[in-house]
Amino acid sequence: MVQDVARAGLSRERLIAAGAELADEEGFEQVTVSALARRFDVKVASLYSHLRNSQELRTGIALLALAELADRAADALAGRAGRDALTALADVYRDYAHEHPGRYAAAQLRLDPETAAASGGVRQAQLTRALLRGYDLPEPEQTHAVRLLGSVFYGYVSMELGGSFSHSSPGPEESWTRILDALDTLLRTWPTPSAPTPTGP
Amino acid sequence: MVQDVARAGLSRERLIAAGAELADEEGFEQVTVSALARRFDVKVASLYSHLRNSQELRTGIALLALAELADRAADALAGRAGRDALTALADVYRDYAHEHPGRYAAAQLRLDPETAAASGGVRQAQLTRALLRGYDLPEPEQTHAVRLLGSVFYGYVSMELGGSFSHSSPGPEESWTRILDALDTLLRTWPTPSAPTPTGP
DNA sequence: TGCATTTGCCTAAAGACTTTAGGCAACTTA
């Protein structure tokens, strides 16, 4: 019983990349060590030389997605400011989620603090903060605004992908534009608290 | 070998309620037919007389959470308007997520269209729309605003629960308040596409 | 009250995924 014993050329990198493709094609829920082994036409146990466990596979995909998002965000913001930059950054998230729904779902995985701190998520926050420089907000407010923008981008895209908007009249595209209009306005006229936060002594 | 053959008194209702508790205690990921059977000290197969499959269990928990959220939202909005109503509704989501993280995670499950249409999610959207009556927005804009509020509530709470805000300086509580301030302002000065906000000449 | 039917939980079993242990062949290197 002679077999083709050519090696499959597995590696952590390739496995995670293939896992990301699998996620986009079949859904992140379907990403499994077994499915991945099938895709490489290899026995399941073989993957465990490259991955500690299935969690590492999922986490790897999440980190890949977060890094890709940060890269795209950096690209989108280069040379832009104000409303233009806001739209560009927002569209990075929306477009990525549409192109790579499985990866986007992976990016929402809860990571343990150290892993999260070393992820592209941090860079994304920095980039959002950079975007806000065009809006001239006082420092304590800037953090709040970063969080607002993150929430809207993340929330809107998740809800749209989840079909929350697919059964009422204006298409999600139109709301997206109008919401970005509104956020732009809001950032230009950001209300400071009546009793301003103590910035220092 | 005489056994205690008293019946466990299982029912779809009780199973889903217990599943919701399990979700809050152990995490929605850990909600499994097997774990539930263990909790009732009953054999796994017994649950399949009450549940078509494990998906039905998860969906049931999601629908329970969506209904509970809608109930709380209705309660919170009763007799309130404007900024007061906005805060009350927003806190419904945030408080619920903190009290019942497993159920909240369940509520984010993608439901098929018919199920979603019959869920508490619809009522939540209606209630959000009712809240906006206090802000007097023209009709096409109202839908956009509903979606914005939904996105912010959902996005912010998810990110906070996911730990996205736990490693930067102002606590999530403070940002929440400031963001609600900002949204209140935004809704009062909502920019319409034809007549842009008088930001300047 | 006694009998028949229904109901509720059981045993058994098969299939899928995860993970570990240990083996052999194919590469690498000297």
Add this chain to the structure above:
DNA sequence: TAAGTTGCCTAAAGTCTTTAGGCAAATGCA
């Protein structure tokens, strides 16, 4: 080309899901 390392393999145990069929308790009816 012999020795060592690496890469994928077989084997096996554990968990979860789901279906089929069985027995006894609960219920309904005369």
